[in-house]
Amino acid sequence: MYDLNSSTQIAIVFSGVFLWIGMLTGVWKYYQIRKTEQARAHYYVDIAHRSSLLYAAASLILAVLSYFTVLSETIALFCVIANLFFFAMSILTYIIHGFLKDTTNQFKQPHQLGRWTLPAWSMSLIMLSLIVVELGATAVLVFGTIAKFLN
DSSP states (O other): OOOOOHHHHHHHHHHHHHHHHHHHHHHHHHHHHHHSTTOOOOHHHHHHHHHHHHHHHHHHHHHHHHHHOOSOHHHHHHHHHHHHHHHHHHHHHHHHHHHHTOOSOTTSSSEEETTEEEOHHHHHHHHHHHHHHHHHHHHHHHHHHHHHHHO
16 A cells, blocks of 8 residues: 555654653653642653654654655665664653652763663763764765755
């Protein structure tokens, strides 16, 4: 019925997954707002909610770019999965911080994840990887799509 490549299909499915996670974390956020005197959810519950919804939209954009690109299916699939991996890991980290209530700033040193202290270099490495992979993979998809439109 639809002639969608696997990278487009995966991006669409993950868009729905991120939307659903955004809705679930919205319920969690509402529950916390109702239970506190400040009428606020934990900082990272709020971030998990908003980022999930934003990543849902970003995943749809990746789906469109992967659909129109002139790149091979393998390259498009790598670019989509690379982005989706970092989107998912970001949301998961926010959910963990929201559940543990261990910080309101994951970049504050020493870096805490529950009762574990992460090495100082780990956050820098993770953020550098995220920046390079997300910007690089998205740029490849954008340029592949521009090439398609210029032909």
